[in-house]
Amino acid sequence: MTTSSSINKDIVTAVSVTFGAAALGILFYKTYFNKSKCAKSKVNLDLKKDNPKVVDAFDIEDLGDKAVYCRCWRSKKFPFCDGAHAKHNQETGDNVGPLIIKRKEA
Numbered sequence: 001m002t003t004s005s006s007i008n009k010d011i012v013t014a015v016s017v018t019f020g021a022a023a024l025g026i027l028f029y030k031t032y033f034n035k036s037k038c039a040k041s042k043v044n045l046d047l048k049k050d051n052p053k054v055v056d057a058f059d060i061e062d063l064g065d066k067a068v069y070c071r072c073w074r075s076k077k078f079p080f081c082d083g084a085h086a087k088h089n090q091e092t093g094d095n096v097g098p099l100i101i102k103r104k105e106a
Helices: 002-032 083-091
Strands: 066-069 100-101
Touching: none
Parallel strands: none
Antiparallel strands: 066 100
C-alpha cells in the first residue's frame, strides 16, 4: 500500500506543478504578448500625419447650402465625406456616418 500511496502523491504533485506552470504561462502571455487590452488602435491611420493635431475650420459663409464632413477618418477627400464610412461600417459593425451641415430654410 505504501507504493500505491507514493504513486498517488507523485501524480498529485505532477498535476499541481503542471497546472501551476500553465497558469504562470498564461499570465505571462497576457501580460507581455497580448496587446489587445494594452494598446488601443488609432482612429486616424493616414491623414495629415505630419501635424500634431488635425484641425479643419470653415466659415459658415463658405459652406454654401450644404456641407458633408467625414467622421470615420477613412475618407480620401478628408475632411469631406466620400462615403468611405459605408465600407468601414460593414467591416467593423460600426454605425458611424457623416456630419451634415446645411443652411436653415427660412
